[in-house]
Amino acid sequence: MTIGTDFLQNSKNNSSSNSDDANFDTNMVIILAALLCALICALGLNTIVRCALRCGRRVAMEQQLSGAAATSPGLKKRALRKIPVEVYGPGTSVPETECPICLGDFADGEKVRVLPKCHHGFHVRCIDTWLAAHPSCPTCRSSIVDRTDDDKGGANSQEPGPTVPSHVIVEISEGR
Template structure:
């Protein structure tokens, strides 16, 4: 066997070889670009799924605190509503007494003097008994300011005993 010398003329491209090589290179670049895009899209989808799962588990944890039991709700004080009066300034410079009107923020109707209202002890907000009773069966907090009606433990978290059967 005779050895042949390798020179540059053996690697020269002539005729249709150049466009074929350019097309093949473009195909490889496009394939790599599609692979990188699919990798990015899959990673993004997994991250979104993980974020959604984390947020849904956090929402489930926040729903884990049940409302108050019926005995605790019945134990809240029911009184007759009397409008509060506040001092206002008259146009002439003197003071006049003004009646501050309140409303039940659950049914959005005005509280009239003599209506039965249930006053929540921690915050003093008042509501119609039927309105707030339905709320408190599902949520252990004031519907207006979200102050909890459950006793607070030393750790600063509401004390849930027997599924929320703790007295108020």
Template sequence: MAAQEAAAGGGSPQVVMRWRYGDVGDSNFAVHGRAVPLLVGLLCAVVFFVALCLYLRWRCHRRHAPDDPEADASSPSSAAAPSLPGLDADAIRGLPVTLYRPPASPRLRGEAGDDDPAAALCSICISALLAGEKVKVLPPCGHCFHPDCVDAWLRSQPSCPLCRCLLAAAAAKDAV
């Protein structure tokens, strides 16, 4: 009989394992003694390792992010690009201060007219420019702003807040 099975099975006898479900019980899966602290320690180590990997991944991506100021300061391209500091106090004081007069000439259809509130606003503080109020007129572009508003802007930026026209270039042309 064994010879027939060996000839039919290709020469090797087949081993069949059968599970006896009577041997499997809840007691086989119970954790006793020193195994509980060992499993808790192992779980804590896995959680710590995953957290460490996520933190390191976050730091590496943050270091190479283009909007990171620390990464921009250390990059070679930032050394070639000049930073634009604001204007000095003498240049800011040298800008003309006049009294605001609303435009009296009628405008073409489609342009901002006298009844348009956007035509008489300080674009920095978004409040109305009233007739007779002091305003600073920026020389290159002619835009008007409240003196306090535009002075704070010009201490950090050398350009018009509305059209971004450089005031430093205009001041250099006037000096020559």
């Protein structure tokens, strides 16, 4: 009888061990599924936050750029016409061989506008488009215009050069 009792106890222990293994496997599957869901949610939240931050930066930059454009517009057509234009060729003083804006080579006989302060040369159509929106050289970023204070501007201005409305002075020097 002892053999039968031992057999029954062993089979009882084996069945409880099998049910424990089944419970452990079920619990492990549930835990792994919960971790996977948490990971997916975390990645989704991360993506949403990054998108919101990127959109917020874009809006701030657009507002900043539109504010800067309102406070520092480019040159007026009248001021653009005062910047000298040279015909490109063997005897010109333009050191460049290509326009830094469109990256096109200068051809002999082509009109090149030379900026007065930095002496950089550009195709007339390229630099006129640039200067209509920006008051600086696209190559070196030096300012093309000198903004005067309100007490210096106007008809009593002591600074040389032609004046442009809204207290903008464009200086054009002939010497290089």
